[in-house]
Amino acid sequence: MAAHAQNRTAAIIGGGVIGGGWAARFLLMGWDVRVFDPDPEAGRKVGEVLDNARRSLPGLSDVALPEEGTLTFHDTISDCVAGAEWIQESVPERLELKRKVYQTIQEHCAPDAIIGSSTSGFKPSELQGCATRPGQIVVTHPFNPVYLLPLIELVPSDINAPEDVERAKGVLTAIGCYPLHVRKEIDAHIADRFLEAVWREALWLIKDGIATTEEIDNAIRYGFGLRWAQMGLFETYRIAGGEAGMRHFIAQFGPCLSWPWTKLMDVPELTDELTNQIADQSDAQSGMHTIRELERIRDNNLVTMMRGLKAQKWGAGALLNDQDRRIDQLPETLDDVADLSAPIVTVARAVPLDWTDYNGHMNEARYLQAFGDATDKFMAMVGCDADYIATGGSYFTAETHIRHIDEVHAGARIRVETQVLLGAGKKMHLFHRMFEGDRLLATGEHMLIHVSLETRKASEPGPTVAAPLSRVAEAQAALPRPEGAGAAVGVR
Incomplete structure (x- = not known):
């Protein structure tokens, strides 16, 4: 080149x-x-x-x-x-x-x-x-x-x-x-001096039999490491000082520096001059925000980071995934559904902070994500789960139509109810309705085609999927056709 x-x-x-x-x-x-x-x-x-x-x-x-x-x-x-x-x-x-x-x-x-x-x-x-x-x-x-x-x-x-x-x-x-x-030369600069201090303390904790390497890593990645990642040290401690600010934090926790909490006991005296210097710098750094505003900024950042970790099934995100599995009350299989002749609840959740946009309501892409999650849940319920997909078969979405009917905001509890319009041969035609309580928020219509993951072409589903899907389609055949099903954009 x-x-x-x-x-x-x-x-x-x-x-x-x-x-x-x-x-x-x-x-x-x-x-x-x-x-x-x-x-x-x-x-x-x-x-x-x-x-x-x-x-x-x-x-x-x-x-x-x-x-x-x-x-x-x-x-x-x-x-x-x-x-x-x-x-x-x-x-x-x-x-x-x-x-x-x-x-x-x-x-x-x-x-x-x-x-x-x-x-x-x-x-x-x-x-x-x-x-x-x-x-x-x-x-x-x-x-x-x-x-x-x-x-x-x-x-x-x-x-x-x-x-x-x-x-x-x-x-x-x-x-x-x-x-x-870095305006003044110093060995190891700034950041590595912090890392070295933590490293030395960690070595002592292991040597003294207090913690293992994994326990030390968990203490960081499940706790203060997340706070540091988005606000650093002093802004985090400013919040800990509450409405009284950094001076109150130093007054409250400063005496701890003389306690034997760490092997690193060479610390500067917290004189009035040093306290004022820290507090003044903290005011310049963060004083444009109230404590309540800083708390909301912190919460927004933590939610965004932890949800990102959820997607990777790592760190604090893995813990959240485990908790979701413990508290999930949705049916896992069709046998857990009380009435197959009615639409099946496939999503029940709150709208997270990172799903909202500049208008203060749920971003349009997140409607598709919620309906996509509903489709994935329904696929698993009819047997198209990870084990089935590992054998070489799955469903690909061929067409989607979403209608945005009403607004929804962060924190709202939403649910998606799924109706099968067609479940025969290679096709699976689903219609999702999203609600907050009794208020209809949106609908999503999805046509999916079963494919062979080896050839990437349409194929007949295996009997472990075809039979359960047909069972639901037959049970819901008598349901009225949903309003908006088959509609095109701008056509009423």
């Missing part, structure tokens, strides 16, 4: 997990990427990271990403960095190795190229020690996976020109990252 003449160019020195992530981030944001790594397997490894990035990163955006750049591999650092605007060093964490790499890079790169280091621990002044042009080198520490997580700790030293720091911020922002400007 020919290089795009208009593309900017990044050079990646070191094609491991982090270097491969950087390559994927730049490439999918429209940059041409040049990679150097002496590992003969580097091409395969970077390619596999790139495959993961291609399937995940574009879905974060609601607009099309730039056209993907061109990826090339180079046998020498000198060839790799030629013409590069940004050079990202991701070699192993050995200072002497990094300094040697910088010497080679600077012999052959443009004098105004930015050289960023992925180091998780070294300060920029240490990296710059033997450099020809020390002001060209900054720390740009990412988090894995680099192609998904936006945080980049941008750490300059006193000799980095402010305009170069701003230029680095511009590049990182342009590829979808958040450059956190």
